[in-house]
Amino acid sequence: xxxxxxxxxxxxxxxxxxxxxxxxxxxxxxxxxxxxxxxxxxxxxxxxxxxxxxxxxxxxxxxxxxxxxxxxxxxxxxxxxxxxxxxxxxxxxxxxxxxxxxxxxxxxxxxxxxxxxxxxxxxxxxxxxxxxxxxxxxxxxxxxxxxxxxxxxxxxxxxxxxxxxxxxxxxxxxxxxxxxxxxxxxxxxxxxxxxxxxxxxxxxxxxxxxxxxxxxxxxxxxxxxxxxxxxxxxxxxxxxxxxxxxxxxxxxxxxxxxxxxxxxxxxxxxxxxxxxxxxxxxxxxxxxxxxxxxxxxxxxxxxxxxxxxxxxxx
Numbered sequence: 001x002x003x004x005x006x007x008x009x010x011x012x013x014x015x016x017x018x019x020x021x022x023x024x025x026x027x028x029x030x031x032x033x034x035x036x037x038x039x040x041x042x043x044x045x046x047x048x049x050x051x052x053x054x055x056x057x058x059x060x061x062x063x064x065x066x067x068x069x070x071x072x073x074x075x076x077x078x079x080x081x082x083x084x085x086x087x088x089x090x091x092x093x094x095x096x097x098x099x100x101x102x103x104x105x106x107x108x109x110x111x112x113x114x115x116x117x118x119x120x121x122x123x124x125x126x127x128x129x130x131x132x133x134x135x136x137x138x139x140x141x142x143x144x145x146x147x148x149x150x151x152x153x154x155x156x157x158x159x160x161x162x163x164x165x166x167x168x169x170x171x172x173x174x175x176x177x178x179x180x181x182x183x184x185x186x187x188x189x190x191x192x193x194x195x196x197x198x199x200x201x202x203x204x205x206x207x208x209x210x211x212x213x214x215x216x217x218x219x220x221x222x223x224x225x226x227x228x229x230x231x232x233x234x235x236x237x238x239x240x241x242x243x244x245x246x247x248x249x250x251x252x253x254x255x256x257x258x259x260x261x262x263x264x265x266x267x268x269x270x271x272x273x274x275x276x277x278x279x280x281x282x283x284x285x286x287x288x289x290x291x292x293x294x295x296x297x298x299x300x301x302x303x304x305x306x307x308x309x310x311x312x313x314x
Contacts (some may be wrong), residue, residue, distance in 0.1 A: 004120040014149065014247070019177045021192075028155050029176055032197060035149035035166055035267040037173030041239075043145055044171030057217055057260035145170045145207060151197045156313050158228070171216040198223035202230065202292070206265065209235035210257025221264055228292040230272040230309070231265050233257050237277055274300060274307045 017024070018038060037043050113119060137310020149171075154160070161180040163170070175192035192194070194206030201224045209216030210233045215221055235256045240246075257265075257275070265273055271286035280302040291297035296312035 014101070018173065018178055021179055024152075030153045031151065032151040032179065032192060033148070033175045034151055034163070034177065034194060034197075036146045036169040037170055039169075039173060039176070042169035042173045044210070046145055046167045046213060047174070048168055057212065057215070057258065075091065095267055147207075149174070151201070153192075153197070153200075154311065154313060157200055158167075158198045158206075158226075158311065158313075159197050160203040161198070161201045161224075162205045163207040163214075165214060167208065167214050168216060171220050195223060197226055202226050202228040202298075203311075204229065204231045206231055206233045206257070206261075209233065209240065209254075210261055210265075211254070212258040212261065215261055217264075221261075221268060224268060228298070229269050230287075230292060231269050232275075232307070232309075233262075233265075233273060233275045235276050261302060274309075278307075 016033045018033055018035055020033040022033070024143060055130040066280050113125070144165035145167050147166045147170060149163040149166045149310070150161075177194055179192050198220065204221075204224060206215060208252040237256065240256040241251075241252045241253040244252070272290060272292065273286070283302070284300060287298065287300055298311040299312075301308045301310075
């Protein structure tokens with residue numbers, strides 16, 4: 001982060017509004033500000049709708065699996081396996097020896113009252129665990145939905161889409177944007193809409209590490225119809241796997257990229273995907289076997305730190 005701050009400089013901070021168009025004359029490109037939404041309802045909409053109205057690639061089985069993990073967490077509490085879910089690190093825990101506990105219990109009316117079965121309804125020892133997961137996810141999602149979502153229009157009309165960690169509500173809000181009348185596409189001179197930007201998208205920085213609710217379906221990926229589409233997923237699967245409950249329960253971490261979304265991306269891009277932990281040989285082969293263009297294909301070069309993509313606009 002410090003490297004980015006140093007490169008940007010203290011005077012380079014800008015606060016943008018949805019619907020703005022920024023002329024980057026130095027590079028001969030335009031930046032369209034898509035999000036975050038200013039509608040509080042959309043700002044808080046981080047999960048997809050239910051049933052046929054759902055906006056993302058989440059399946060019914062995925063929802064059931066999520067519910068199962070929550071139930072298992074609650075059952076683990078009933079089995080007194082609370083060591084992995086207590087609010088404090090083991091460093092700060094001071095176990096009470098059983099003999100000492102019994103001795104104090106006989107002398108302490110407070111302890112006797114506290115432990116009495118009839119008083120169980122008054123105790124809140126681990127009740128917080130029933131809601132802390134939802135609270136943490138809610139806070140995380142609310143933060144994600146405030147992401148600055150940008151679409152960069154290149155001189156030849158191609159669009160590079162960077163939605164940050166935008167989730168469902170952020171994506172849906174893009175269709176409410178009205179751009180200044182002076183904002184014209186460089187390629188056709190027609191007014192710009194979010195649908196038009198998605199239609200001309202040739203590079204998609206996949207939202208929120210490829211999670212289940214950060215790429216909408218009908219109003220998002222399915223509108224990216226340009227055959228030159230390529231995608232980049234900033235995720236390392238091994239790191240995602242040990243996030244959340246994965247720290248304590250192997251196999252219960254974050255599943256990123258989300259399988260159904262990844263399949264859709266593979267189909268849309270003809271396999272032209274680069275990933276944080278991707279295999280350079282496999283990725284180069286995909287771009288070579290399915291070039292974005294016969295004359296001016298997108299080129300990729302891998303280094304130890306990043307992957308460089310080159311778009312030939314000549």
